[in-house]
Amino acid sequence: QSGLTQPPSASGTPGQRVTMSCSGSSSNIGSNYVSWYRHLPGTAPKLLIYDNDQRPAGVPDRFSGSKSGTSASLAISGLRSEDEADFYCSTWDDSLSGNVFGSGTKVTAL
Protein backbone atom coordinates (compact mmCIF):
# COMPACT_ATOMS: atom_id res chain seq x y z
CA GLN A 1 0.00 0.00 0.00
CA SER A 2 3.02 2.30 0.39
CA GLY A 3 3.06 5.04 -2.24
CA LEU A 4 6.15 6.73 -0.74
CA THR A 5 9.57 6.03 -2.19
CA GLN A 6 12.73 6.41 -0.13
CA PRO A 7 16.32 5.49 -1.03
CA PRO A 8 17.33 2.33 0.82
CA SER A 9 20.49 3.82 2.26
CA ALA A 10 22.38 7.03 2.97
CA SER A 11 25.72 7.59 4.61
CA GLY A 12 28.22 10.20 5.63
CA THR A 13 31.22 10.78 7.82
CA PRO A 14 30.72 12.26 11.29
CA GLY A 15 30.07 15.97 11.03
CA GLN A 16 28.77 15.81 7.46
CA ARG A 17 25.32 16.79 6.29
CA VAL A 18 23.19 13.87 5.11
CA THR A 19 19.93 14.25 3.24
CA MET A 20 17.27 11.73 2.26
CA SER A 21 14.27 12.02 0.01
CA CYS A 22 10.68 10.84 0.13
CA SER A 23 8.78 10.83 -3.14
CA GLY A 24 5.02 10.54 -3.33
CA SER A 25 2.07 11.74 -5.33
CA SER A 26 -0.68 14.34 -5.39
CA SER A 27 -2.92 12.16 -3.22
CA ASN A 28 -0.45 11.89 -0.36
CA ILE A 29 2.52 14.26 -0.02
CA GLY A 30 0.99 16.69 -2.49
CA SER A 31 -2.02 17.33 -0.28
CA ASN A 32 -1.05 16.42 3.29
CA TYR A 33 1.58 17.06 5.93
CA VAL A 34 4.69 14.86 6.06
CA SER A 35 6.23 13.37 9.21
CA TRP A 36 9.63 11.79 9.71
CA TYR A 37 10.63 9.09 12.21
CA ARG A 38 13.84 7.55 13.47
CA HIS A 39 13.66 3.86 14.34
CA LEU A 40 15.97 1.29 15.77
CA PRO A 41 14.39 -2.20 15.49
CA GLY A 42 13.14 -3.41 18.84
CA THR A 43 12.56 0.09 20.14
CA ALA A 44 9.72 2.56 19.80
CA PRO A 45 9.95 4.81 16.72
CA LYS A 46 10.66 8.46 17.48
CA LEU A 47 8.98 11.43 15.80
CA LEU A 48 11.62 13.81 14.42
CA ILE A 49 9.57 16.10 12.17
CA TYR A 50 5.83 16.73 11.87
CA ASP A 51 3.77 19.05 9.67
CA ASN A 52 6.57 19.00 7.06
CA ASP A 53 9.13 21.03 8.98
CA GLN A 54 8.24 21.22 12.67
CA ARG A 55 10.40 19.66 15.37
CA PRO A 56 8.86 18.28 18.56
CA ALA A 57 10.33 19.52 21.81
CA GLY A 58 13.63 17.81 22.52
CA VAL A 59 14.56 17.03 18.90
CA PRO A 60 17.88 18.72 18.07
CA ASP A 61 17.86 21.38 15.36
CA ARG A 62 20.38 19.22 13.47
CA PHE A 63 17.27 17.56 12.06
CA SER A 64 15.28 19.54 9.52
CA GLY A 65 12.46 18.73 7.15
CA SER A 66 11.10 20.29 4.00
CA LYS A 67 8.47 19.63 1.38
CA SER A 68 8.01 20.73 -2.19
CA GLY A 69 5.17 19.53 -4.37
CA THR A 70 4.97 15.75 -4.12
CA SER A 71 8.37 15.24 -2.49
CA ALA A 72 9.81 15.77 0.95
CA SER A 73 13.26 15.54 2.42
CA LEU A 74 14.97 15.15 5.76
CA ALA A 75 18.40 16.57 6.47
CA ILE A 76 20.75 15.68 9.29
CA SER A 77 23.48 18.22 9.78
CA GLY A 78 26.56 17.34 11.79
CA LEU A 79 26.04 13.59 11.50
CA ARG A 80 26.87 11.64 14.64
CA SER A 81 27.48 7.91 15.07
CA GLU A 82 24.43 7.72 17.33
CA ASP A 83 22.25 8.93 14.44
CA GLU A 84 22.61 5.53 12.76
CA ALA A 85 19.12 4.13 12.39
CA ASP A 86 16.29 3.61 9.93
CA PHE A 87 14.43 6.77 8.93
CA TYR A 88 10.86 6.74 7.64
CA CYS A 89 8.65 9.37 6.07
CA SER A 90 4.90 9.18 6.45
CA THR A 91 1.76 11.01 5.42
CA TRP A 92 -1.95 10.52 4.90
CA ASP A 93 -3.09 9.28 1.49
CA ASP A 94 -6.46 10.65 0.38
CA SER A 95 -6.95 7.94 -2.26
CA LEU A 96 -6.27 5.12 0.17
CA SER A 97 -7.99 6.79 3.13
CA GLY A 98 -5.08 5.69 5.25
CA ASN A 99 -1.69 6.63 6.55
CA VAL A 100 1.33 5.43 4.58
CA PHE A 101 4.98 5.00 5.48
CA GLY A 102 7.90 5.08 3.11
CA SER A 103 10.07 1.99 2.77
CA GLY A 104 12.73 3.52 4.98
CA THR A 105 16.30 4.78 4.59
CA LYS A 106 19.10 3.21 6.60
CA VAL A 107 21.60 5.85 7.66
CA THR A 108 25.18 4.84 8.34
CA ALA A 109 27.95 6.95 9.82
CA LEU A 110 31.16 5.92 8.05
Added chain:
Amino acid sequence: EVQLVETGGGSVQPGGSLRLSCAASGFNFTDYWMSWVRQAPGKGLEWVANINEDGNEDYYVDSVQGRFTVSRDNGKKSLYLEMSSLRAEDTAVYYCARELDGFGLDVWGQGTKVTVSS
Protein backbone atom coordinates in the same frame (compact mmCIF):
# COMPACT_ATOMS: atom_id res chain seq x y z
CA GLU B 1 4.65 11.28 32.20
CA VAL B 2 2.96 10.74 28.85
CA GLN B 3 2.95 7.00 28.21
CA LEU B 4 1.41 4.24 26.13
CA VAL B 5 1.70 0.59 27.14
CA GLU B 6 0.64 -2.24 24.85
CA THR B 7 -0.33 -5.70 26.04
CA GLY B 8 -1.96 -8.77 24.58
CA GLY B 9 0.61 -10.04 22.12
CA GLY B 10 1.49 -13.69 21.83
CA SER B 11 1.53 -16.72 19.59
CA VAL B 12 -1.57 -17.83 17.70
CA GLN B 13 -2.31 -20.31 14.95
CA PRO B 14 -3.35 -19.17 11.46
CA GLY B 15 -7.04 -18.38 11.43
CA GLY B 16 -7.02 -17.52 15.12
CA SER B 17 -7.85 -14.33 16.97
CA LEU B 18 -6.08 -11.99 19.36
CA ARG B 19 -6.94 -8.73 21.10
CA LEU B 20 -4.29 -6.11 21.71
CA SER B 21 -4.72 -3.37 24.30
CA CYS B 22 -2.99 -0.04 24.74
CA ALA B 23 -3.24 1.82 28.05
CA ALA B 24 -2.71 5.58 27.93
CA SER B 25 -1.59 7.81 30.78
CA GLY B 26 -0.29 11.31 31.35
CA PHE B 27 -2.46 13.09 28.78
CA ASN B 28 -6.11 13.74 27.93
CA PHE B 29 -6.87 10.60 25.93
CA THR B 30 -10.14 11.99 24.56
CA ASP B 31 -8.33 14.83 22.74
CA TYR B 32 -6.51 12.56 20.30
CA TRP B 33 -6.93 10.23 17.37
CA MET B 34 -4.99 7.01 17.99
CA SER B 35 -3.20 4.67 15.59
CA TRP B 36 -1.82 1.14 15.40
CA VAL B 37 1.42 0.59 13.47
CA ARG B 38 3.27 -2.68 12.95
CA GLN B 39 6.69 -3.90 11.87
CA ALA B 40 7.03 -7.40 10.46
CA PRO B 41 10.39 -9.16 10.84
CA GLY B 42 12.91 -7.65 8.45
CA LYS B 43 10.37 -5.17 7.09
CA GLY B 44 9.62 -1.49 7.51
CA LEU B 45 6.92 0.29 9.47
CA GLU B 46 3.35 -0.26 8.27
CA TRP B 47 0.35 1.76 9.47
CA VAL B 48 -2.53 -0.56 10.37
CA ALA B 49 -5.51 1.45 11.57
CA ASN B 50 -6.65 4.56 13.38
CA ILE B 51 -9.69 5.82 15.26
CA ASN B 52 -11.03 9.25 16.08
CA GLU B 53 -11.48 10.82 19.50
CA ASP B 54 -15.07 9.62 19.94
CA GLY B 55 -14.51 6.13 18.55
CA ASN B 56 -17.08 6.51 15.76
CA GLU B 57 -14.72 6.92 12.79
CA ASP B 58 -11.94 4.52 11.82
CA TYR B 59 -9.70 3.62 8.89
CA TYR B 60 -7.67 0.54 7.98
CA VAL B 61 -4.90 -0.55 5.66
CA ASP B 62 -6.36 -2.72 2.89
CA SER B 63 -4.61 -5.90 4.05
CA VAL B 64 -6.48 -5.97 7.37
CA GLN B 65 -9.83 -4.49 6.31
CA GLY B 66 -12.61 -6.80 7.45
CA ARG B 67 -10.33 -8.82 9.73
CA PHE B 68 -9.14 -6.22 12.27
CA THR B 69 -11.26 -3.81 14.31
CA VAL B 70 -9.91 -0.83 16.20
CA SER B 71 -11.86 0.50 19.16
CA ARG B 72 -11.38 2.58 22.28
CA ASP B 73 -12.79 3.01 25.77
CA ASN B 74 -12.29 6.64 26.75
CA GLY B 75 -13.41 5.96 30.31
CA LYS B 76 -10.59 3.47 30.69
CA LYS B 77 -8.17 5.52 28.56
CA SER B 78 -7.56 2.44 26.46
CA LEU B 79 -7.19 1.59 22.78
CA TYR B 80 -7.81 -1.87 21.37
CA LEU B 81 -7.10 -3.86 18.22
CA GLU B 82 -9.26 -6.92 17.72
CA MET B 83 -7.56 -9.21 15.21
CA SER B 84 -9.25 -12.21 13.63
CA SER B 85 -8.58 -14.60 10.74
CA LEU B 86 -4.91 -14.07 11.46
CA ARG B 87 -2.37 -14.94 8.80
CA ALA B 88 1.35 -15.61 8.89
CA GLU B 89 1.93 -12.21 7.30
CA ASP B 90 0.33 -10.53 10.34
CA THR B 91 3.35 -11.60 12.39
CA ALA B 92 4.88 -8.35 13.63
CA VAL B 93 5.56 -6.07 16.53
CA TYR B 94 2.46 -3.92 17.00
CA TYR B 95 2.75 -0.37 18.33
CA CYS B 96 0.03 2.00 19.42
CA ALA B 97 0.67 5.69 18.89
CA ARG B 98 -0.91 9.08 19.55
CA GLU B 99 -1.79 11.18 16.52
CA LEU B 100 -1.31 14.89 16.04
CA ASP B 101 -3.69 16.88 13.84
CA GLY B 102 -1.43 16.54 10.81
CA PHE B 103 -1.16 12.74 11.21
CA GLY B 104 2.23 12.85 12.91
CA LEU B 105 2.57 10.15 15.59
CA ASP B 106 4.25 11.80 18.55
CA VAL B 107 3.95 9.26 21.36
CA TRP B 108 4.54 5.53 20.89
CA GLY B 109 4.29 2.49 23.07
CA GLN B 110 7.09 -0.03 23.42
CA GLY B 111 5.32 -2.55 21.19
CA THR B 112 3.84 -6.01 21.65
CA LYS B 113 4.86 -9.00 19.54
CA VAL B 114 2.35 -11.09 17.63
CA THR B 115 3.41 -14.38 16.05
CA VAL B 116 1.07 -16.27 13.75
CA SER B 117 2.36 -19.77 13.13
CA SER B 118 1.21 -23.35 13.14
